[in-house]
Amino acid sequence: MSTKLSQSDCIKIDKIFALGAIDVVNIEAPGRINLIGEHIDYNGGNVLPAAIDKCIYFSIKKNNSATFANVLSKNFNEGFSFDISVPEKPGEGWLSYLSGVLTEIAKIRPTKVTGFDCSLDSKLPIGSGISSSAALLCGFAKGLNELFELEIDDITIIKLCQNAERIFSGANVGIMDQFSVIKGKKDHFILLDCETLEYRAIPAEMNTNILLLLNTNVSHNLAYSAYNERRAQCESALEIITAKYPYVKTLVEATEEMIAEFKEELGEDRVKRAIFVIQEQKRVEATVQALENNNFELVGELLNQSHDGLQNLYEVSCPELDFLANFAKNDDRVLGARMMGGGFGGCTINLIDKKYVKSFVADITIAYKKACNLEVTPIPVKINNGVQKI
Ligand code: GLA
Numbered sequence: 001m002s003t004k005l006s007q008s009d010c011i012k013i014d015k016i017f018a019l020g021a022i023d024v025v026n027i028e029a030p031g032r033i034n035l036i037g038e039h040i041d042y043n044g045g046n047v048l049p050a051a052i053d054k055c056i057y058f059s060i061k062k063n064n065s066a067t068f069a070n071v072l073s074k075n076f077n078e079g080f081s082f083d084i085s086v087p088e089k090p091g092e093g094w095l096s097y098l099s100g101v102l103t104e105i106a107k108i109r110p111t112k113v114t115g116f117d118c119s120l121d122s123k124l125p126i127g128s129g130i131s132s133s134a135a136l137l138c139g140f141a142k143g144l145n146e147l148f149e150l151e152i153d154d155i156t157i158i159k160l161c162q163n164a165e166r167i168f169s170g171a172n173v174g175i176m177d178q179f180s181v182i183k184g185k186k187d188h189f190i191l192l193d194c195e196t197l198e199y200r201a202i203p204a205e206m207n208t209n210i211l212l213l214l215n216t217n218v219s220h221n222l223a224y225s226a227y228n229e230r231r232a233q234c235e236s237a238l239e240i241i242t243a244k245y246p247y248v249k250t251l252v253e254a255t256e257e258m259i260a261e262f263k264e265e266l267g268e269d270r271v272k273r274a275i276f277v278i279q280e281q282k283r284v285e286a287t288v289q290a291l292e293n294n295n296f297e298l299v300g301e302l303l304n305q306s307h308d309g310l311q312n313l314y315e316v317s318c319p320e321l322d323f324l325a326n327f328a329k330n331d332d333r334v335l336g337a338r339m340m341g342g343g344f345g346g347c348t349i350n351l352i353d354k355k356y357v358k359s360f361v362a363d364i365t366i367a368y369k370k371a372c373n374l375e376v377t378p379i380p381v382k383i384n385n386g387v388q389k390i
Helices: 008-019 093-106 130-145 154-169 176-183 221-244 257-262 261-293 297-313 319-328 352-371
Strands: 025-034 049-063 068-073 079-083 118-121 190-194 199-203 209-219 332-338 345-354 379-380
Touching: 008 049, 008 068, 008 079, 008 118, 025 130, 025 176, 049 130, 049 176, 049 379, 068 093, 079 093, 093 130, 093 154, 118 130, 118 199, 118 297, 130 154, 130 176, 154 176, 176 190, 190 379, 199 261, 209 319, 221 257, 221 261, 257 261, 261 297, 261 345, 297 319, 297 332, 297 345, 319 352, 345 352, 352 379
Parallel strands: 068 118
Antiparallel strands: 025 049, 049 118, 049 190, 068 079, 190 199, 209 345, 209 379, 332 345
């Protein structure tokens, strides 16, 4: 059970950090983008994410108590005091995510973490599909790892943060977000095989093109139940295929011919999901090649195709994302665009020559307002390193 800190206590704690107290660990934890490879991390696929230059900043220090922690969020302008040995319930907002990390760490390093104070300041918009939750979990876990010399390796941190996210968000998420937030590399995409966790850094040199996120500023609350439903549909489709083809271990290894063979048994929805997964995996491979050949027209085309599949086969888009993606697709200034992340809101990712950004943003802002009566928020991103001590 936590108690809310008074404003004066929050100010006191914040002052300690602002005055540059010694023995403070400072951490920056980035959000992530995903160029392509959506909803295939939990289907054994390859994905192409990257950490970005927008972060959550943590300051954390021991406070000499055995089990009491004080945490404050500058964004929410609130703080809590709580006993770290008593887990918070899911659904208690940002605090329950931090508590989830503590619970997961206690399973592998019992009694190692003692009382601490922590202040965090986020530059990541929540609910925009750039994984502010993975940044929160991974940054906090790395901060504790450093402060208490826990010596937990990166892969274990990635997995424990994934587990905390599953428990505390209710979505049975894959590993892409936590992996890219921890392992991101400046100016590179991370080509991650989500089955083996082997990865390769792919240079993100794109001539004069940049990646521009456009935030729909909507976040439909369908997201978590629909995410789990899609995942369950894929798992049951795989079971049907594996019964006849036991060498098919993950859905991305199935073929469209197999899906056609089991069409009746799978039913319309599972056929659509499986076809999307198989095609998206191929698009990731094609995108890597296109990047290596400097063929950015083709990268753009693959982004457009990915959106089409997410909208019509996987059905995780929403009218606002469709509007932005389709506007971009029909605009010659943009090479390609698609919704990014879990879906049902958040951002589109657009590949565009930097000379067109200003005029394109001006036009799409007006069009989006007219069509959806909403503001669009442009977020130009640069690719940066994963979680770092600063
Ligand atoms: C969310 C999940 C990821 C991944 C994406 C969709 O961000 O956390 O694991 O499944 O959705 O690609």
